[in-house]
Amino acid sequence: MYNLQVPGAYPQSPVCNVHQQWPVGMKISRGLILQAPLISRRQLHVVSSSRTNVKPASPTPLKLKHYNLPSHDLMMPDYYMPLILFYPNPQLSNPLASKTAILSLLKNSLSKTLSEYYPFAGRLSSSGSYVDCNDEGIHFLEAQIACDLSEILQKPPVKNEKEGYGHLFPPGSIWHNVSYSRNLMAVQLNHFSCGGLAIAVSLSHRVADGVTLFSVASYWARMCRNLNDQEKLVHRSPCFVHELLLPxxxxxxxxxxxxxxxxxxxxxxxxxxxxxNIDKLKAELEMQDKQQGIKNKNYTRNELVTALLYRCAVTAATASNSGTYTKSVLLQTVNMRPVIDPPLPKTSVGNLFTFNHIPTYTMNETKLNTFVAQMRKGMMQLRGSKSMVGIEAFPLIVKYEKLNYKTYMISSIRKLPIYDETDFGWGRPVKAAVVDTPFVNSSFMMDTPSRDGITATVSLEEQDMKNFLANKELLAYASL
Structure with missing residues (x-):
């Protein structure tokens, strides 16, 4: 547990009074004007906010000032990836956890983290081909949110400010383009009326993938807990490995x-x-296989849920298209760090992923046991790759778009120990979420906080979504 020395007036009640009256005339961000207590509950968002700049604790060496981006990074869209972590009131476990102390601790540890992840404190060149590691730092916003943490947790993980998480992130940092003159990384610390917290982190997809985004959050959390004993973090330091791959x-x-x-x-x-319910689905598929003389398929949870999401999504699209099946393809995200030969460190920085692509031309090909077999075949073809050259993700998207396939992208970050490794000193998050998706027909899969299931954030066209949510096969295993 961290050692906070600054006592403060951080609210101690774990339950937020949603009718709390905020001072009239208090500075309100984004033009929101409070006229308490007449304001309705749904309008309670950002009461006040401030922004500072956090720079690396130590300057980047001259020889590292120019960070060239490899091809697998250059091909990625220059969007912000958004991750948010929710925590209960820190004062419940540490009475000294005042706002001032928490803010100071987070900024100091983030500054030291940026010294390790030095490119993220720089600026993307106008060509977008390299990072100028000039140590200009990143924007750090702090916001007071006038509602209970539990109310926010009930909202869908979308970027809409009224009905989702949009106001919990720095403006324009949820799947928006990163200008070369802007920060590659941005952070917002949110304080809820009940004392709960949310830490939102956005990172440019041009320089990192989801695994790297998690590694940054994990390293920052560990730094926060071991600010005066950084030797404990040596084995978690980032590894810039693109120069180790084939030329x-x-x-x-x-x-x-x-x-x-x-x-x-x-x-x-x-x-x-x-x-x-996933075990139920597994048992049903194993029974079908047994009847066909197939044994020991040993389906994984990832395989089952990925296949089910894809099947139900294309079924929904077929219903929207008057029963006509449109040739479709699953683009399943694959973290190449453990797949490349020899394997790369878990903390390797960059877009070290590709897609396992499985096209389908009939509904019969989406039967779960058949589809999982195709997924496994694609994974086997990736094993033993020596580099990212020739297997980059973006060309696959372009290929299938040119061939007029309907593409579905499904990513899983279930293997990342997000809940265990993002303790900043006041316990595990009660919820973690990747907010919304970058485009239509996308899904993100995560473990539930208690690991008793899988949460999937799904984005589809409006009519497809109506059909998807009414799908009996989906409803047999999923709760909405």
Whole structure:
């Protein structure tokens, strides 16, 4: 547990009074004006906010000032990836956990973290092909949110400010484009009326994937707990490994992909599949296999839920298309760190992932046991890869779009110990979430906080979503 020396007036009640009257005339961000107590509960959002700049604790060495991006980074869209972590009132376990003490601790530990993850404190070049590691730092926002933590937890994980998590992040940092003049990383610390906290972190996809985003949050949390004993963090330090992979073309030949984050035209929802229901699905598939003389398939939870989500999504699209099946493809995200030969460190920085791509042309090909077999075949083809050259993710998206496939992207971060490794000194988060999705037909899978099931954030077109949520096969295993 961290050692906080600054006592303060942080609210001690674990229960928020949603009718609390905030001072009239208090500074309100984004034009919101409070006229307490007449304001309705749904309008209670950001009461006040402030912004500072956090720079690395130590300067980046001159030889590291120019961080060239490898091809697998240059091909990625320049969007912010958003991760948010929710915590109960720290004062429940430490009476000295005042706002002032927490803010100071988080900034100091973040500053030291940026010294290790030095490119993220720099700025993307105008060409987008390298990072100028100039130590300009990142924006750190602090906001007072005028509602209870529990009220926010009930909201869907979407970027909408009224009905989702939009006001809990720095403006424009949820799947929005990163300008070369802006921060590659941004953070917002949210204080709820009940004393609960939320830490929102956004990181440019141009320089990192979801595994790297988690590694940054994990390292920061460990630094926060071991601010005066950094030797405990040596084995968790970031590894910049692209120079260890097979050589690629000269940096002068590389250009960054230009992309614009699409306007949201989809519906996002959250579904939960309990472990007991996943076990039920597994037993049913194993029975089908047994009847066909197939044994020992040993389905994993990831395989089962991925296959089910894909099948139900294409079924929904077929219903929207008057029963006509559209050729479709699953793009299943694969973390290549443990797959590349030899394996890369878990803390390797960059977009070290690709897609396991499984096209389907008929509904019959989406039968779960058949589809899982195809998923496994694709995974076997990736094993033994020596580098990222030739298996980059972005060209696969372009390929299937040109061939007029309907693409579905499903990512899983279930293997990342998010809840265990993001304790900043006041306990595990009560919830972690990747907010919304970058585009339509996307899904993110995570473990539930208690590990009793899988949570999936799903984005589909409006009519497809209606059909998806009414799908009897989905409803047999998932709760909405």
């Amino acid at each position: 690629q073309s000269s940096d002068d030949d590389l250009t960054a992909t230009q992309s614009v984050a699409p306007e949201k035209n989809w519906i996002t929802t959250k579904i939960v599949l309990s472990n007991s």
